[in-house]
Amino acid sequence: MKKLTVNAMSATYDILIEKGILKDCAKYIGSVVRGKRAMIITDTNVAPLYLDKVKDELENAGFETYFHIFTAGEESKHLGTVAEIYDSLSENEFTRKDFIVALGGGVCGDISGFAASTYMRGIDFVQIPTTLLSQVDSSVGGKTGVDTKYGKNLVGAFYQPKLVLIDPQTLSTLTDHYFADGMGEVVKYGCIRNAELFNMLETIDIKENIEDIILECLKIKRDVVVEDEKESGVRMILNFGHTAGHSIEKLAEFKKSHGECVAKGMVMITKASESLGITEVGTAKRIEALCSKCNLDTSCYYDIDTVALHARNDKKGSDNNLNIILIDKIGNSVIQTIDKNDFAKYLSK
Numbered sequence: 045m046k047k048l049t050v051n052a053m054s055a056t057y058d059i060l061i062e063k064g065i066l067k068d069c070a071k072y073i074g075s076v077v078r079g080k081r082a083m084i085i086t087d088t089n090v091a092p093l094y095l096d097k098v099k100d101e102l103e104n105a106g107f108e109t110y111f112h113i114f115t116a117g118e119e120s121k122h123l124g125t126v127a128e129i130y131d132s133l134s135e136n137e138f139t140r141k142d143f144i145v146a147l148g149g150g151v152c153g154d155i156s157g158f159a160a161s162t163y164m165r166g167i168d169f170v171q172i173p174t175t176l177l178s179q180v181d182s183s184v185g186g187k188t189g190v191d192t193k194y195g196k197n198l199v200g201a202f203y204q205p206k207l208v209l210i211d212p213q214t215l216s217t218l219t220d221h222y223f224a225d226g227m228g229e230v231v232k233y234g235c236i237r238n239a240e241l242f243n244m245l246e247t248i249d250i251k252e253n254i255e256d257i258i259l260e261c262l263k264i265k266r267d268v269v270v271e272d273e274k275e276s277g278v279r280m281i282l283n284f285g286h287t288a289g290h291s292i293e294k295l296a297e298f299k300k301s302h303g304e305c306v307a308k309g310m311v312m313i314t315k316a317s318e319s320l321g322i323t324e325v326g327t328a329k330r331i332e333a334l335c336s337k338c339n340l341d342t343s344c345y346y347d348i349d350t351v352a353l354h355a356r357n358d359k360k361g362s363d364n365n366l367n368i369i370l371i372d373k374i375g376n377s378v379i380q381t382i383d384k385n386d387f388a389k390y391l392s393k
């Protein structure tokens with residue numbers, strides 16, 4: 045088993061990574077929670093695959109279990125779903141000593157974490173992420189929340205889990221689409237902080253080595269979020285490829301995966317930073333090749349000015365500055381503050 049400890053200012057918790065760890069979940073959960081009653085929150089795709097397993101394990105260990113299943117998909121990530129979870133908790137007389145288990149992808153983790161942070165002003169919660177994206181990214185760092193009709197993740201809270209249990213075996217049921225989606229973030233981690241990880245990804249069989257890959261990604265995410273829990277400084281480097289990526293996601297009306305859009309964003313900004321003499325020549329080509337190995341299409345079908353304009357409009361308010369993340373070489377990121385009207389100069393196709 046691989047273990048990482050997150051020493052966040054507001055809480056300390058462990059991330060445990062092991063193939064098959066689901067079957068031991070009760071032992072690990074039991075060592076961090078106070079109560080004996082668990083509300084397992086999951087979605088309609090994950091429930092038939094893993095709910096019984098987690099439920100049975102917990103019950104065999106003497107926990108009382110309840111579950112709440114919501115319709116899979118980003119469309120469920122709103123306050124209505126959270127209100128339904130509050131109702132399930134109240135109907136089953138959950139108190140402050142009881143706890144929530146988030147079993148699913150990033151949508152499940154974000155909704156459940158937010159419900160846990162607000163129900164009775166905060167109850168314990170445990171993350172069992174089941175998508176690659178949630179295993180390498182969203183389950184760690186304490187960001188929870190929901191979308192509103194005005195935008196994504198507009199309402200939320202920073203709230204740390206008591207424990208994160210990662211079973212890479214759950215990825216065997218994930219579609220290729222969602223596996224590739226998560227790889228967008230994996231490539232990003234290599235780019236911003238770990239040249240060795242990037243080199244390894246270029247050469248090895250990714251699925252065969254996924255447990256080590258997840259560990260390396262989480263070390264980076266852990267280090268960065270511990271340094272900057274509330275996102276005021278270094279945490280920004282996690283946004284490499286994301287400023288352009290988010291614009292492309294919106295332009296594509298969310299029909300392209302987040303990972304694919306981030307891949308496009310990373311390549312666009314690195315091609316430009318290479319021509320500007322900031323980045324080692326050949327870097328963009330390497331990122332492009334690795335993304336292609338991960339089944340991520342890096343071509344951008346929108347013109348640069350449209351992408352830049354969307355990014356600019358995203359950043360409303362009087363402040364004209366935009367912080368962009370560049371890499372000067374694989375494994376090393378640089379935060380640069382630019383005039384938001386100049387963003388197009390930092391993008392190239």
Ligand SMILES: NC(=O)c1ccc[n+]([C@@H]2O[C@H](COP(=O)([O-])OP(=O)(O)OC[C@H]3O[C@@H](n4cnc5c(N)ncnc54)[C@H](O)[C@@H]3O)[C@@H](O)[C@H]2O)c1
Nearest residue numbers: 089116117149150151152174175177178182187214217218
């Ligand atoms: N909190 C954070 O720091 C953070 C960071 C990045 C992303 N996010 C959020 O994460 C969300 C995206 O996460 P996601 O991509 O995991 O989405 P998701 O939770 O919707 O999961 C993707 C799909 O895979 C299915 N699924 C999950 N696990 C499965 C498994 N093991 N086998 C088969 N199918 C499975 C789900 O039902 C869903 O259809 C977004 O809402 C995003 O805003 C949060």
Ligand SMILES: [Zn+2]
Nearest residue numbers: 229286302306
């Ligand atoms: Zn992302």
